[in-house]
Amino acid sequence: MTTKIDYYELLKVSRNASAEEIKKAFRGLALRFHPDRNKSPGAEAKFKEINEAYEVLSDPDKRAAYDRFGHAGSAGSPFGRGFEGMGGFGGFGDIFDAFFGGSARARSGPQRGVDLHYNITISFEEGVFGADREIEVQRTEVCSRCRGSRSEPSSPSSTCDVCNGSGKVRRVQQSLFGQFVNVAACDKCRGEGRLIATPCTQCRGTGIEKANRRISLEIPAGIEDGTQIRLSREGDAGVKGGPAGNLYVKVKIRGHDYFRREGDSVLLDLPLNMAQAALGDEVEVPTVDGPVLLKIPAGIQNGKALRLKGKGAYRLKRGGRGDQLVTVNVVTPETLNKKEQELFKELAGTLVKPDIEIRNGRGIFDRIREVFR
Numbered sequence: 001m002t003t004k005i006d007y008y009e010l011l012k013v014s015r016n017a018s019a020e021e022i023k024k025a026f027r028g029l030a031l032r033f034h035p036d037r038n039k040s041p042g043a044e045a046k047f048k049e050i051n052e053a054y055e056v057l058s059d060p061d062k063r064a065a066y067d068r069f070g071h072a073g074s075a076g077s078p079f080g081r082g083f084e085g086m087g088g089f090g091g092f093g094d095i096f097d098a099f100f101g102g103s104a105r106a107r108s109g110p111q112r113g114v115d116l117h118y119n120i121t122i123s124f125e126e127g128v129f130g131a132d133r134e135i136e137v138q139r140t141e142v143c144s145r146c147r148g149s150r151s152e153p154s155s156p157s158s159t160c161d162v163c164n165g166s167g168k169v170r171r172v173q174q175s176l177f178g179q180f181v182n183v184a185a186c187d188k189c190r191g192e193g194r195l196i197a198t199p200c201t202q203c204r205g206t207g208i209e210k211a212n213r214r215i216s217l218e219i220p221a222g223i224e225d226g227t228q229i230r231l232s233r234e235g236d237a238g239v240k241g242g243p244a245g246n247l248y249v250k251v252k253i254r255g256h257d258y259f260r261r262e263g264d265s266v267l268l269d270l271p272l273n274m275a276q277a278a279l280g281d282e283v284e285v286p287t288v289d290g291p292v293l294l295k296i297p298a299g300i301q302n303g304k305a306l307r308l309k310g311k312g313a314y315r316l317k318r319g320g321r322g323d324q325l326v327t328v329n330v331v332t333p334e335t336l337n338k339k340e341q342e343l344f345k346e347l348a349g350t351l352v353k354p355d356i357e358i359r360n361g362r363g364i365f366d367r368i369r370e371v372f373r
Contacts, residue, residue, distance in 0.1 A: 004071050007053035015067070019058065026054040035184065044184075110242035113140070116235040118249045122219060124256035128266070128288050128313040130221030137215060137247065140208040140236040146200035148241065150207040155198040160189035167193040192240070208237050217249060221314035222264060225253040258286065264322030266312045269329050272296065277330045287311045287324055294326060302330040 008015050011025040032038065033047040056062045118137055142148040151157055159165040163186035171182045185191035199205030215234055228250050235245025253261070260267040270285060280298030284291045289311060296306075305325045312322025336344065 005049065007057055007066065010049055010053040011057065013057075022054070022057050026050065026058075030054075048182075111239040112242045113236035113238040113245035115245040116247045118247060119252065120217070120249055121252045121254055123254050124259055124261070125288055126219060127223055127225070127251075127253040127261070128221065130223070130314070131219045133217045133219060134214055135217050135249070136212055137234075138210060138212050139234075139247075141211045141213070142237050143200055143203035143207055143209045145202035146207065148207040148237075150192075150200055150203070150205045151196040152198040152200055155196070157194045157196050160186060160193055160195050162186055162188045163193060165193040167191040207239070215247070219251060220316060222316045223251055223253075224261070224263070225251070227251050259288065261313060264313045264315045266322070266324040268324060268326050270294075270306075270326050271329045271331050272300075273331055273333070277302070277328065285326055288313075296328070300328055300330075302328060304328045 008017070011017075011022060011029065013021055013025045017025070029050045030047065033043045033050060035044045035047060038047075056066050116137060116139055118135060120133065120135060122131060122133075143150075146153065160167075163169050167186055167189065168183055168191065169186050171184075173182065186193075189195055196205060200207070203209045215231065217229070217231070219229070228248050231247040231249065233244040234247035237244050258268060266288060268285065268287075270283070272281070272283075276283070276296060277300050278298065280300070281296045282293055283296060285294045285308075287308060292308065292311070294306060294308065305327045308324040308326065310321050311324035314321050333340070
């Protein structure tokens, strides 16, 4: 009798692995060895073993019995006491489908195409105002010669003599542990229920072909960095008449030399010299719509934000536009010529030196002295 592999080793998890870790490990291995995805020799047998291990380790009672007695703790059937015929499952396909939400018996029917993903980078202004782009993706499409039938046009086909046209076969295996029932897609007709006499010469009997397709993409005004746009039915073609998958386009917005975005607001840092901040001014500032004049009030403080209404990004859902916020950055000169030094000294003689903080008529240095006393 063949020695069974340890269930923990099969799923590549430790013996104290959590239920979530076991589930995650099973999902990855099941996707890797599922017969519909993996046609290599031994994949189907490996998939059965993985399912067997998961059925035991995912059940607290069965896992406890297995931890204590090993494989002998599952006596009565391949998966434990009272689990005859795989507990109502038809076989490894049904367990896979119960876990992933599909139907093993439907594998011979239409199957949805795979979703595709595409990344695109746009300019800052395109993120504000939107844009129309054309992208090129490589995807599978229904074969233009056989229209997905997999056979040469006008070529006859016949009912599969193994599954009698059902597309699936049922096998009952007897073992030392009990009865093992397996329902799977027919190997001879690949779940089609019919046999093709002459496979299509263009797609080699697959029913699909690779194609480069140019697709129009409408980028909405006000889109934010990292947003994903879904294009329905623009992914890979479905199998056996199933619908095509979707195409998901992730949008990245390129940075700007001086603008930034926060939601529907456009941000700009505006440098001003000390005289402009003290006396006020009218300056030209850039916006996404072009330069505009902005009035700077006298005595404005560093870090103060001025608002330009309606000069921000478009709002995706509410409509209208946000504002542009212009933050003042008062620049102190690093070097002064002789005349400038004299002017600043004269000005300094007329200005009151501000204290850091004044409470009850006392400055911060007065309070520091009291602490050290």
